[in-house]
Amino acid sequence: MRLELAPAFHVPLLKRARDEGLGLIFAHTHPGARVVEFSKVDDAGEAVVMPALFSRAPHGPHGSLILSEHGHAARARLRDGATIVIPEIVEVGRSVRRSGPALDRATIDAIDDRNVRALGEAGQRSLRALTLAVVGAGGTGSLVIEQAAHLGIGRLILIDDERIEDTNRNRVVGASPGSVGDLKVDVAAEMVRRITGGRTIVEPFPLNVLDAEAGNFCCAPTSSCAAPTVTAVGPS
Incomplete structure (x- = not known):
């Protein structure tokens, strides 16, 4: 037929x-x-x-x-x-489902043990294959970034053009007295590296989200556009 x-x-x-x-x-x-x-x-x-x-x-x-x-x-x-x-299909709806080699390549290590018990191996592999963009690395954004690192998100894109000051240092996870004057995204990126030991790819962009250039962050020269991006926005 x-x-x-x-x-x-x-x-x-x-x-x-x-x-x-x-x-x-x-x-x-x-x-x-x-x-x-x-x-x-x-x-x-x-x-x-x-x-x-x-x-x-x-x-x-x-x-x-x-x-x-x-x-x-x-x-x-x-x-x-x-x-x-x-090679890869991403189904976007109430949940995000992926099929393709990216999930097969996503590794699960001993550090993921508690996550796997809660989410299952398939859930953890999905997190490892995910890209998360966080706009704002201040009081709320830094908490999101910290938890994303602990969850094992595969790639983090961080966007914020502000710097650590004495007036906001106590609100930013990962900041210390020596961080004053540093970019918030650099402080957050270093925190992610300490937590994950390099397992999570982290890309800090010192940009204002209202700048036209920020709209291209996923396709910046150091980035890969192969993975789906979920964006979280947090105030500084």
């Missing part, structure tokens, strides 16, 4: 993709398949469909996705015909 999408279904989507500069992703399943991969039928169908998509919605990229209880397969097509394999 062969299934086809009726024009009444995909024409409005193509129009929106063209008008808004978006790409289309066609999702389907391979019921019962133990190995989730694109079939020869998928390849042949996309060889016809993708050029038609780019003729109507040229911005792209467009792609396709196979979902299964045993895993996933995904790929994106560029206008020049190149194919990009997508």
